[in-house]
Amino acid sequence: SNPFEVKVNRQKFNILGRKTKNDVGLPGVSRSKAIKKRTQTLLKEYKEKEKTNVFKDKRFGEYNTKISPEEKMIKRFTLERQQNYGKKNIYNLNEDEELTHYGQSLAEIEKLNDIIDSDSDTEERGTLSAELTAAHFGGGGGLLRKKASSGQEDEEEEKPKSRKELIEELIAKSKQEKHERQSRRESALELTEKLDNDWKEIQTLIARKPPKSERKDKEVEKPKPDEYDMIVRELGFEMKAKPSERMKTEEELAKEEQARLQKLEADRLRRMRGIDEESKKKPSHVSADDLADGVLTGFLYGQDGKMNIENEEEEEDNEEEEDDNKEEEEKEGEEEGKEDNENEDSEEESAAEDEEDVAADNHSDLESDLESEEEAAGNKEQKKQKTNENESQNMEELDPKMEAAKSELPYTFAVPESYEKFKSLLAGRTVEQQLVILERIQKCNHPSLAVGNKTKLEKLFGFLLEYIGELATLDLPELKTIDKLILPLYNLCQMFPEAASSSVKFVLRDTAHEMEEVIEVKGRAAFPGLDTLIYLKIISLLFPTSDFWHPVVTPAFIYMSQLLTKCRITTLQDVIKGLFICCLFLEYASLSKRFVPELINFLLGVLHISLPKQQAQGYTVVHPFTPVGKNSELLLVSDKKDLESWQKQNLPLSIVARLKETGRTEMNHIRLSCLALCFDLIKRCAVLYESLPSFHEIMHPVKILLTQHVPVNEYPEQMQEWYHSALKELENKEKHYTPLICEKEKPVPLKQYTPKIVKVLEFGRKQGGSKKEQERRRLIHKHKREFKGAVREIRKDNQFLARMQLSEIMERDSARKRKVKELLGSLATQEGEWKAMKRKKGKN
């Protein structure tokens, strides 16, 4: 439009994605629109102010927009007719009044219409030509007008044509059209036919197959699909064989193993330092990026953990394959393992092979057939399940016969429900058999095979632990068996760390509470049995002892410290047990180099009791050792002969369990071995703790005892060697003290706010707050806007009214002025005339 009428609201910044609706305004147009509207409404109201009489339009449906104009007219017409009808009898004089339309009787028109209608119906259903509709509904006017606009002068001349003629013309025209259409269609048909024929002729040239066969093919195609197609489709639906990982070379395997170990070691170190993963990864100020990181790493970590376990399982399998020739057969990978197992077992025990076995073998043959098929499809999972089912069947079949062939090992075992059952299962078996049984239980009830297997195997760990404890408490502890049973225990622990840790903790808690009760009652406690010592040793095998905090190892540490400080030392066994625990402490702390005061105290005490009774000088022994007392010479050996005949021997653990009062000489030898062990432990402690800043203070009492009180020269040569190596380790450490300096306080970082990023749903909308709050704010905003708009409107209305009043006044004034002028003028002329007359008179 006119550029002078357009007002452009220039934007300072282009904001992406914002739709602007007010960038162009047409003030002139909108003002005139507003004024027009006001004149229509407000002005009218103003003018009708204080006027009670109203103009009422009583025409039917004049203001009803719902009724279409046609209907309105029809209704009005009927109303009119009704009115007329009522009056007709009484007042209407010319009854046979003919209704006309454009000077023609309506009745006639109706007749004609009927004819045309029937005609058009036959022609085309539904579609009406524009002319026809114009003729029918638009009244004759439309037709006429059109004719006029077409500008055909000759027809214009023939304008006075009658209606009849017009209609006739129309009919003729439409007939002609119809004919033309038909002929066109026919010609098209002919053409296509011709084209078809031509194509058939050419087709023989183009297509390889003769047209006849092709036609035949077409007919046949549906009922009998191509064999090739079938195969293709089948293949499409079949599971695709996944590409398996290629076999790894030895080097790669070694490298992988190395990488895995490195990773595990790094993990261990991290745990040893007690770096809290969560606290590290969760900074106090959480910004969007950090959150994402944390989530990601957490996720990865979880995955890793899982993967580790799996890896380890695999590793176990691999390693065992290599190492244990004896158990190689059982230890192979899961899948082959089962088949092999059966085959080999059947070989081994072919002498006692019974029908069931044959049946089983048959089964397995069948099964292997099946499997080979399935393997082609790469469906390992199914296969596993199948074998499992099969085996469970076997088991059921075997069960009744088990009594008969008790001496043999069945191939499958259910996990025993209770400890008694477990014990009876293992009772009377050799160690190897027990191992095989455990192995098979694990295999047959692998958690991936059935749902309940996991809990069953978790229980198995507890049973095994209990069994080991029982073996250790026997009069003649079966330590060799325990030694062998560690392996399945370790494997189970790797499979179910949580269950394993909780059952170990349970055992620990039991023994610790027992000891506490004894202390409460008696005021002192005795060293626990060999089983507890074995448990503590097992903990160091199953769990990483270097962790800063570990759910099992940390309680074990505390328990051991209690043992060393609370338990009375009254016999030689107690000393051996105590030294065993010292060894455990050293082993636990070997990697993390953690400081164990109890350990040093105990070693000092052991040294003390190896000395003849005397007043301790320069050192103090602490609980449970006493400087003077009846047990203060427990390790003292004064027999010269025994001293000379002593040879360093490994202390058999079984003497811990029962007193082996074999003889003075042997007792003395054991004493000396304990002393040697003590020297060795001191040496190891010295190596372990040399990095501690107060190493010399820690070792000071031990050193004094070693240098000043121990009667070195009385010891046999071997013992002197031990002594000197320990003393050397203690003495050749440099004294080195660096004054302590606090860590510099980290400067408190300025608070930085990362921009708060919220999802933008709609531009220009205020975000934040609850839904209710948002709604409230929206309503307030709306109300404000409406209010402002209303005020503006009212102001404009008032202005408009004022303008109107002013113009009215002006008009009135000007009218009055004009009238006054007129009056004055007329008066002037009157006056003039009067004066003229007067002059005339005067002249006259």
Place this chain on the structure above:
Amino acid sequence: QLPPGLYKKVLVILHDSILPYMNEPTLMIDFLTVAYGIGGAISLLALNGLFILIHQHNLEYPDFYKKLYSLLDPSIYHVKYRARFFHLADLFLSSSHLPAYLVAAFIKRLSRLALTAPPEALLMVIPFICNLFRRHPACKVLVHRPNGPGDLSEDPYIMEQEEPSESRALESSLWELQSLQNHYHPDVAQAAAVLNQSLSEIEDDISGLLELSASELFDKEVKKTSANVPLEFEQVRGLFGKKNDIFADHFALD
């Protein structure tokens, strides 16, 4: 002169069953001073009665702190009356008018003795020492000596010195607590690591820690649950089958 058992029994109940009902509590002065001079557990127990006399009856005890200092020996962390002793020691050392050398000597001696203490005692004594640092900021040189001499070849502190003022404690540093940062008990290690940073202003409340027992510690640790349990990754070979197993050298499986 009483037998030791009776001595202890009397001293245990002295402060709340005997002294409050005496018309002339000061009559007990001689008894308590003698008991305090005996040494060992009896001295520890006599401390309580003495405290009441000093506190409420204007007893002047010459070289009281020296005597208290000499009471500190390795057994204080192991004896039954540990809680009582440390409760009183806390009271005696709460005065802010004590000279820095004295407090430093106490700190140094306590931490030196802590090298043989069980974890439950350590968990109590480390906050105790931290509190002493808070009360006597002059002692903070023990943990923070920025401009001191470089490397020393000997700890300047003299343990054997009976006189706190001669013990040169203020020239030393708390290497003992630094060693305890490697303690096997995670809580102890964490508590000791507090001294690496500058201390907070608020004193730790040690009243709850005084009565801590080993079994409580054990229960606390056992009750902790953890979502994932790290496992040993080294494959086992048998009971003594670890690499460099100490047991294999000294014990036999028969």
